[in-house]
Amino acid sequence: MKTLYGTHAVLRPATTDDIPVLARIRATPEVYATWRGGEDLVAAVTDDLGDPDVTTLVIEYAGRTAGAIQWGAEQDPDYRHANIDIYLDPAVHGRGLGTDAVRTLARHLITDLGHHRVVIDPAADNTAAIRCYTKAGFRPVGIMRDYERGSDGTWHDGLLMDLLAGDLD
Secondary structure, three states: OOOEEOOOOEEEEOOHHHHHHHHHHHHOHHHHHHHOOOOOHHHHHHHHHHOOOOEEEEEEEOOEEEEEEEEEEEOOOOOOEEEEEEEEOHHHOOOOHHHHHHHHHHHHHHHHOOOOEEEEOOEOOOHHHHHHHHHOOOEEEEEEEEEEEOOOOOEEEEEEEEEEHHHOO
């Protein structure tokens, strides 16, 4: 995987050297609330980096690690598409960095890797994420009822959003 350059974000392949800072970001209350990962976030991030079905990129902003963005793909040729997930250090929220990172990765997945569709699935009540993804060009597809178990043990809805190759600006 090559390094990708957005307007503000640099997306580079994650390495084991990134694990401590990514675990620290995952431990922030804002990120942990949606990403969770158990008591050992170093192990959770290590597992993420070792997952053969997911590619994890570090998001750099102003020369510092600001978060991570991951992608995976459905390879069946009749259903082929890519998916994205992202987390950012709350210290850089509100700067358009998430939108830039998502747009940059989506463009790479469509333009360079030939995916015709990219999906993302925020919690249905995560208005900040939905606003971010909408700015990146994603459109709501529909509510996935009782999609994800929350940290409170109850099921919560998710919103399926997608971006088609023809939607790229």
